[in-house]
Amino acid sequence: MTQQMAYRPRRSVLYMPSSNERALEKAKTLPVDALILDLEDAVAPDAKDAARENACAAARSGDYGRRELTIRVNGLGSQWHDADLAAAAAAGPDAIVVPKVNSADEVRLLVAAMEAAGAPDHTRLWAMVETPVAVLHAEEIARASDRLACLVLGTNDLYKEIGATFAPGRAAIATSLQLALLAARAAGVAVVDGVFNDVKDGHGFLAEARQGREWGFDGKTLIHPGQVEPANDVFAPSAAQVEDARAVIDAFEQAQAQGRGVATLNGRLIENLHVDTAQKVLATAEAIAALS
Incomplete structure (x- = not known):
């Protein structure tokens, strides 16, 4: 059954390393629609525990205003996943972002774990689509639970998993992106495009953001505050x-x-x-x- 979710702007979705307290403080002032406080790729192994504490404190603080505040935990099967998920669920952010979700069964497992840890009703699940398996099962993933609110494309991992080389226009992963987008629309959930890696290439970023907007994405994940306002402009009606x-x-x-x-x-x-x-x-x- 197709979910019909109330529209919430997710034009700009910025990853912030939760181990960096200055970055978390700066995030309170950015005109960003959503934040992903990261416990995974952006955090070194010896900083994982501190990052978890920082992210959960931020989620509880109420200091981020109208920004949608999410926490990205380490993936299923990692040594940090269970503690991350339990702590994030108890902190009650707007959503918990999970990398490399590959099946509907994994979605149901994650939702059960969130509920067992006391996640409040408003804490949703965002599933990252980063592998060929996930792309091929994207509709099943998107329909697996009413708690799932958004698919997030992990384009760097898609390139790696497919064995493709990046080039402007993203021809190598266009099919993957569009299949994930179709799945999200069929299920009635939001879908957010992947990151653009070169923070100094403003023209390249705009071209890729416009492509994502033309294809139908709700917004774009970002790796630098300088990408926020361009993303907001591209993904808003003129x-x-x-x-x-x-x-x-x-x-x-x-x-x-x-x-x-x-x-x-x-x-x-x-x-x-x-x-x-x-x-x-x-x-x-x-x-x-x-x-x-």
């Missing part, structure tokens, strides 16, 4: 798009009042599906405006 959406709705309503089932606007045929798209544009713009 003023022209908002104006056009209002015009589409007005034209259709006028046609209906005259007993017609379709309308025209500047030579374009307007049907129910165009009105649905226009309403989504307005709802997205309103949700983003409510953040400020």
Whole structure:
């Protein structure tokens, strides 16, 4: 059964190493939609315990305002996973992000562990899609639990697992990205694109973010604060798009009042599906405006 989730802006989703207390403090001031406080790749083995304590303290603090606060735990099977998941669930962030989720059974196992550890109802699960197996089972993963709210693409791991080489345009992983996106839409959950690694290449970042937006992603995961505002701009409706959406709705309503089932606007045929798209544009713009 398809889940229908209320729209929440996730244009910019920034990874922050939880071992870095200065970074956690800076995150309170960034115009980011969501934060992933990382216990996994960005944290050295000897800093894992301190990072876990920092992330859980941040989740409990209430100091991050309207930002969606999530914690990425170490993966299933790692020596830190059980302690990470139990501590994160008890801290009650907006979501727990789990790397390399490969099956619906793993989703159900994770949800059971979260609930056993006392995760409050508002703490959702975000599953990372990073392997060929996960891509091929993405719809099953996305539908496995009502607690699952978002698929997060792990593009660096996808390149590695496929044996592909990065190139602008991402042709090597385009099929994987689009299959995951289709799965998320079929299940009614959010889906967030992978990271762009070169923090000095602003033009490359914009090109990749625009590609993700054109394909249908809700937003992009980020590795540097400088990527936040460009991502926010790319994944938000423009003023022209908002104006056009209002015009589409007005034209259709006028046609209906005259007993017609379709309308025209500047030579374009307007049907129910165009009105649905226009309403989504307005709802997205309103949700983003409510953040400020």
